[in-house]
Amino acid sequence: MTNIRSTLATVWRIAAPYFKSEDKRMGWTLLTAVVVIELAVVGLSVLFNRWNNVFYNALQERNFDVFVYQLSYFCVLAAIWIALKVYQLYLNQWLQIRWRRWMTERYLGDWLHDANHYKMQLLGDAADNPDQRIAEDTQLFVERTLALGVGLLNAVVTLASFVVILWGLSDEAPLHVFGRDIPIPGYLVWGALIYAILGTALTHWIGSPLADLNFRQQRFEADFRFNLVRARENAEQIALLRGEPAERGKLASRFGLVAENFMRIMSRTKKLTAFTASYSQASIIFPYILVAPAYFAGKVQLGGLMQTASAFSSVQDSLSFFITAYRTLAEWQSVVARLDGFEVAIHNANTLRSNPGVARKTTTGNAIDLDDLKLSLPAGQPLIAADDFSISGKERTLIAGPSGSGKSTLFRAIAGIWPFGSGSIAIPADATLMMLPQRPYFPVGELQAAIVYPSEADAFSPAQVSEVLKEVGLPALADRLAEHGHWNRTLSLGEQQRLGIARALLHAPQYLFLDEATASLDEPSEAALYRLLDRKLPDTTIVSIGHRSTLDAFHQRDAVLTRAGEIFTLQDKVQSAAPAGG
Numbered sequence: 173m174t175n176i177r178s179t180l181a182t183v184w185r186i187a188a189p190y191f192k193s194e195d196k197r198m199g200w201t202l203l204t205a206v207v208v209i210e211l212a213v214v215g216l217s218v219l220f221n222r223w224n225n226v227f228y229n230a231l232q233e234r235n236f237d238v239f240v241y242q243l244s245y246f247c248v249l250a251a252i253w254i255a256l257k258v259y260q261l262y263l264n265q266w267l268q269i270r271w272r273r274w275m276t277e278r279y280l281g282d283w284l285h286d287a288n289h290y291k292m293q294l295l296g297d298a299a300d301n302p303d304q305r306i307a308e309d310t311q312l313f314v315e316r317t318l319a320l321g322v323g324l325l326n327a328v329v330t331l332a333s334f335v336v337i338l339w340g341l342s343d344e345a346p347l348h349v350f351g352r353d354i355p356i357p358g359y360l361v362w363g364a365l366i367y368a369i370l371g372t373a374l375t376h377w378i379g380s381p382l383a384d385l386n387f388r389q390q391r392f393e394a395d396f397r398f399n400l401v402r403a404r405e406n407a408e409q410i411a412l413l414r415g416e417p418a419e420r421g422k423l424a425s426r427f428g429l430v431a432e433n434f435m436r437i438m439s440r441t442k443k444l445t446a447f448t449a450s451y452s453q454a455s456i457i458f459p460y461i462l463v464a465p466a467y468f469a470g471k472v473q474l475g476g477l478m479q480t481a482s483a484f485s486s487v488q489d490s491l492s493f494f495i496t497a498y499r500t501l502a503e504w505q506s507v508v509a510r511l512d513g514f515e516v517a518i519h520n521a522n523t524l525r526s527n528p529g530v531a532r533k534t535t536t537g538n539a540i541d542l543d544d545l546k547l548s549l550p551a552g553q554p555l556i557a558a559d560d561f562s563i564s565g566k567e568r569t570l571i572a573g574p575s576g577s578g579k580s581t582l583f584r585a586i587a588g589i590w591p592f593g594s595g596s597i598a599i600p601a602d603a604t605l606m607m608l609p610q611r612p613y614f615p616v617g618e619l620q621a622a623i624v625y626p627s628e629a630d631a632f633s634p635a636q637v638s639e640v641l642k643e644v645g646l647p648a649l650a651d652r653l654a655e656h657g658h659w660n661r662t663l664s665l666g667e668q669q670r671l672g673i674a675r676a677l678l679h680a681p682q683y684l685f686l687d688e689a690t691a692s693l694d695e696p697s698e699a700a701l702y703r704l705l706d707r708k709l710p711d712t713t714i715v716s717i718g719h720r721s722t723l724d725a726f727h728q729r730d731a732v733l734t735r736a737g738e739i740f741t742l743q744d745k746v747q748s749a750a751p752a753g754g
């Protein structure tokens with residue numbers, strides 16, 4: 173019960189924002205239309221039920237005129253019913269796509285807000301596979317919530333209408349056992365109620381493990397898909413290393429989890445289906461068994477019998493809502509749990525952003541100041557310390573340090589995406605910063621758009637981009653700006669690094685951070701690119717991470733991360749010490 177209540181509270185939390193959003197007018201209009209149509213459909217089913225009585229009596233009495241009239245009446249009812257059903261589905265789907273679009277845009281906005289997507293990864297596994305949450309779960313959530321909500325409404329209204337009818341019919345056709353009337357008011361209602369309660373309890377007992385199993389299934393499926401995508405993305409490495417058997421083994425074991433869990437779902441579903449199928453078959457004949465004695469005793473006509481059976485099955489259907497919707501409910505519950513996890517992870521990332529360990533300030537000066545800065549790993553182990561360290565002016569700084577000492581993490585903290593630690597980083601107001609990693613990212617698409625990313629493709633003219641391409645030593649690419657491609661896959665790492673420098677030249681940031689951004693080039697090419705940066709970006713402050721001594725020539729300042737106990741400290745390198753003993 174608590175489980176159901178907390179699921180409903182979560183559903184409300186996830187669903188309500190749409191109906192308070194800027195699209196609320198349309199949302200409410202469509203929802204009202206869907207509800208009104210559903211009520212009209214129930215109203216029609218009451219008319220159909222009454223029709224049963226008159227129609228079957230006409231058959232029994234061989235009354236041709238009434239028979240023909242009732243057939244025409246049926247056609248009118250059926251035509252209205254068809255029109256309602258068509259528009260109910262149409263409007264329902266219309267609401268689904270509007271609601272889903274709104275949720276998707278909101279999730280995309282939250283997920284891609286200020287490095288949340290990266291911080292969610294850093295924070296751990298609370299929301300695994302965000303792609304699945306955004307693409308699949310929003311669709312399932314909207315569809316299932318509407319289906320179950322409308323289904324429940326139908327069940328409640330149908331129940332209310334038909335309980336009244338069935339109560340009246342119980343008086344008309346009283347329980348007749350062994351030649352005697354047994355006056356139990358509304359016995360048909362009680363019969364349906366007991367039958368449905370028993371059925372619901374048994375269904376829940378048999379089917380309850382399905383919610384968990386479905387949750388796990390979705391997760392295993394997404395993990396399997398993710399690993400397939402990773403294998404595709406790293407095809408070259410895998411082929412070079414002859415890693416295919418290892419990949420196959422890994423993928424097979426991931427799929428093993430999918431299959432194993434699916435087997436459990438199958439076995440549980442088999443039991444559940446055996447029960448629900450028997451239950452629904454039994455409910456076809458159950459009302460006839462209840463009313464047959466009265467019928468054969470001549471207390472009720474064929475029309476009354478048929479109307480009772482139809483009313484009983486309506487009450488029965490609505491009381492059995494839970495049984496028929498059980499699988500959908502179980503799946504829906506796991507979708508709700510996944511979306512909830514996603515929202516919690518976004519919330520945690522937002523909290524981390526508003527209360528970061530490392531404070532980010534803006535200054536009026538023109539230097540980036542690291543003050544009493546201590547960076548740590550997500551789990552809390554201290555990594556590096558930097559106190560009173562300024563990066564300013566047109567100075568070029570080279571940062572060195574052992575592998576794993578935290579050089580890239582320092583850049584991440586300056587970029588504002590690494591919140592773990594303490595102290596502060598002050599950045600000049602309105603300063604533009606650009607980080608160039610060793611392996612730059614190029615979105616799949618036209619080359620021009622890939623180079624000028626994250627700006628719009630037309631932020632620079634093709635002539636500007638061609639010019640820069642020639643300068644960075646890639647004149648051949650200048651003719652291919654309109655070509656579509658997966659550039660991270662097709663270009664060599666050295667070419668990608670040249671393109672990274674091209675991107676920096678186009679954007680001309682005030683602060684440029686190069687994290688081994690030219691490490692895949694030979695030394696003369698690297699030197700040429702640094703000379704180019706010097707010439708084209710004279711006002712840019714450049715900070716590089718690099719291991720080659722040839723880089724020294726392009727940097728006036730050397731800083732180094734040195735181990736001090738369990739952490740590394742960032743300090744200026746002591747320039748060529750005085751001669752020993754001097």
Ligand SMILES: Nc1ncnc2c1ncn2[C@@H]1O[C@H](COP(=O)(O)OP(=O)(O)OP(=O)(O)O)[C@@H](O)[C@H]1O
Nearest residue numbers: 294549550555573574575576577578579580581582
């Ligand atoms: N998301 C993370 N979770 C846990 N540990 C991390 C994470 N990112 C980095 N680290 C750890 O932090 C340490 C510093 O990593 P970083 O990439 O900053 O080193 P680096 O000095 O740039 O190394 P290299 O010179 O090899 O590129 C490493 O030990 C790394 O394993």
